[in-house]
Amino acid sequence: MPDGSADTKPRTMPAAEARTLRSPAALVRAGLVPPGAEPELDRLTARYAIAVSPTVQGLIDPADPADPIARQYIPDMAELETAEQERSDPTSDVPFTPVKGVVHRYPDRALLKPLLACPVYCRFCFRREVVGPDGGLLSEAELEAALDWFAATPQVREAVLTGGDPLMLSPRRLGHIIRRLSAIPHLDIIRLHSRVPVAAPERITPEMLYALETDKALFLCVHANHAREFGTAARSALRALNRAGTVLLGQSVLLRGVNDSAEALEALFRAMLAARVKPYYLHQLDRAPGTARFEVPIAEGRAILRALRGQLTGLAWPTYVLDLPGGAGKAPLGPDFAVAEGADWLVEGPLDGMRQRHAEPPRPAHGFPPPHPSR
Template identity: 50%
Template sequence: MTTFSDSRASDRSPAAASPQSGDPAVAAADPQRLTTPRALVEAGLAPPAALAGLEAVAQRYAIGLTPALRRLIDPTDPGDPIARQFVPDPRELRRDPAELDDPIGDDARSPIEGLVHRYPDRVLIKLVAVCAVYCRFCFRRERIGPGAGRLSAAAFAAALDYVRARPQIWEVILTGGDPLTLSPRRVAQATAAIAAIGHVRTIRWHTRLPVAAPERITPALARALAASDRTVVVAIHANHPRELTAEARAACRRLTARGLLLVSQTVLLKGVNDDVEVLDALMRAFVEARIKPYYLHHGDLAPGAAHWRTSIAEGQALMRGLRARLSGLALPTYVLDIPGGHGKVPIEDRSLRPDGQGGYWVADPAGVERPYRDRLA
């Protein structure tokens, strides 16, 4: 049996585990990480008068801000896009009636502990339930945080057995939390165990670490991710071009040097990147860092996240703007994760519409419709 973890995942929610106590493993790796409202106030990232409101948020949702991202925040800017992602806001305790504890339906597609099987050819395994940084808009925020633990050895072994028994599974996705908060030894164990399953050809890791704590993307961790006869993909979450610092780009180079394929994940967020100039700069920065722009996610119906969400129409307009400015290499796919576990779908507006005479009007990158005759139709 594959040994992965010595501890079992806790049943406690982040609130019950007291987020202010910090994540022991993550804190040990980065003692300068800010994890409490008082620490944020003392760092000048929130006014003292806001402390009581932030404490109320911290009783429910975890806080974590690494030095790498702390250095990017301009405390004189009340709308700073980095602070907006990580500094708590009392509005997080206001819940829209449409919001869900499990907005993308993980539970509905979870046949065994720690594994989600939403699409026929791939599964997702949640290795850990902690992160180096806690995004305020996280769609798993009700289940993530200090005390939430990690997947036990027995549960991980059961997940591997589940994959072995289903030859249609071509890809295994490792997520959490942030699975790269694990030690290189544990990452290597997971990589080797999954790569040993013959029909699994692709292993994908989802992480914030290259931008949140780039110093932790060491050569040892990059080696632990690599598998000689499998394609290993690292999906890197970043939402603003300022996150792709020189240190973050160097961390990405350490990954690509091991032959890893890098793709991006970005969440469309009001006040952070709901601007075509910002998204343009972000997508170009991804490509320059050897990261293929992959998904631009429409904001999920996570509890207390209404003040970050845009309308779908706004997102579609932004994509039209990007399409007029960027090559296909730099364009992400704008997607909606359908509530209830029904999967992701592209939600860009259609470029084709029938002309009523057997042909089409096709919108060019500038939005001008051009005629097109489909001769084979």
């Protein structure tokens, strides 16, 4: 299948396959792993959860051993090999958890993790040590304590619902969370991060849309890594969210064998925009255990993005970031098109590759530019 085809027709699944696959045996029956792999994969499953939703199953080409959709979701024994640089908590959630379910790293925003279940389990997930089918659902008391923390922390202006996947909550429970957060005067923004619109679009029901209603600014970050994830059902779910007033942003991870080429990233970003999703972040891989096979060197990532600058609209341009270990925050990685030379700048034109000198204006004697003359 071509890298850039967002309109590739999903394969038709028998009724027996139209359920989430959660075991190596189920993957064998679906033809997604060979029968001989089952015993070893059982050992892997004891550590890391498996879930491949019906929608994702329909996007996989089982005849392609390098299928970029399969690579994201089908388990591989390499996941049991932990590299020296990998960490069980690569983004340092634990040290910044004031109450259960809350992570507060940045001054003006905090995460709320109401559950740790997802519609699918990505093989590169940075929370793979804690997410799984048991759900990690906050109890009623724990959820209320987390919401009370937001109400009592006035410097926090933005609540970010993540997990796990907040759209795996029932509309009733999600609606309660949105209403509680909406009633907090100092909160300006509610943001949700989700795979659901592309991995389980059937969950975007009228009840779910009603649960998301709020007078606050509400943003939904859709996690997708390949253009083919924007199939017919996904585009329909995203249209419904857009019509309901939800602002849609795109979040991706740069992944070896999935989107590590200028052609694949261009197709992904164009597919996002066509679905009314603004590319927001392109993440350098978080070094969770067993994920080394997905890592693309930063220099390569910068070169790929440099090749795209000027070739596609600025609307498609995400911020390429590395979430630094220890909770130091997301650092932009470039690429750069300007270098300082003395008091001037040499700025490279994305269209012609030529460098032009950009001289800085002289500093005024008193530190402030003179006022413009009246016109």
